[in-house]
Amino acid sequence: MTDLVAPRFAPSFSLRRLHERHGNKLLVAGAAAGYAWLSNAILAGQGVGAVRWHVDLSPLLEISPVLQAHIAGAVLSFAIGTSLLLGVKGRSVHRVLGYTWIVTMGVTAISSLFLSGLNGDTYSFIHLLSGWTIILLPMGLAAARRRNIAQHRRTMTGLFMGGMLIAGLFTFLPGRLMWSLFFTA
Numbered sequence: 601m602t603d604l605v606a607p608r609f610a611p612s613f614s615l616r617r618l619h620e621r622h623g624n625k626l627l628v629a630g631a632a633a634g635y636a637w638l639s640n641a642i643l644a645g646q647g648v649g650a651v652r653w654h655v656d657l658s659p660l661l662e663i664s665p666v667l668q669a670h671i672a673g674a675v676l677s678f679a680i681g682t683s684l685l686l687g688v689k690g691r692s693v694h695r696v697l698g699y700t701w702i703v704t705m706g707v708t709a710i711s712s713l714f715l716s717g718l719n720g721d722t723y724s725f726i727h728l729l730s731g732w733t734i735i736l737l738p739m740g741l742a743a744a745r746r747r748n749i750a751q752h753r754r755t756m757t758g759l760f761m762g763g764m765l766i767a768g769l770f771t772f773l774p775g776r777l778m779w780s781l782f783f784t785a
């Protein structure tokens with residue numbers, strides 16, 4: 601006798617699966633869309649019609665050494681973090697780049713504790729990310745040393761995405777220093 605088995609309808613669309621497979625790409629796309637929208641809104645509010653692309657790094661020579669260290673740490677963290685996420689091959693290469701990334705992210709986060717401006721002389725909401733980074737960096741390293749690779753990957757990827765997409769992109773909004781290095785109205 602043949603068993604009658606009710607067909608199981610597994611939903612073909614699962615938010616969890618979408619997040620697992622494409623979470624980072626969706627995050628980057630969302631941040632890029634949010635950045636484009638916010639930049640347009642700011643420029644429209646200022647009555648700016650056209651924006652020109654240029655490269656003028658000379659303002660970097662006039663800023664404080666703390667801000668110079670912050671930007672250097674952030675740019676290096678972006679470059680190293682991107683190559684780690686793209687999956688550079690080799691365990692020792694990953695170790696060297698990984699430890700270097702922890703140092704550059706540490707410099708970025710600690711130097712930001714001496715920066716202010718968005719909220720006058722006091723800390724702004726971006727400083728929450730600095731504190732978060734200072735706490736989670738050693739935790740991500742500890743997870744790797746315990747061989748808890750899933751937690752290590754989650755923590756470090758989250759720090760990279762949060763730091764670069766929230767704090768990093770934010771600095772490229774019209775009117776801010778990073779924007780003025782590459783754009784002019």
Ligand code: HEM
Pocket residue numbers: 667670671674675678708709712713715716717718719722723724725726727729730733762763764767768769771776777778
């Ligand atoms: C590509 C990445 C990044 C770049 C290019 C960048 C650049 C800058 C710049 C230029 C400033 C000075 C303010 C301005 O004129 O805009 C600044 C401030 C700041 N950054 Fe970053 N940063 C980056 C990533 C980060 C990360 C990862 C953190 C935290 C972990 C962070 C935390 C802060 C904080 C707290 C301030 C002070 C905000 C305030 O004025 O209250 N930044 N950043």
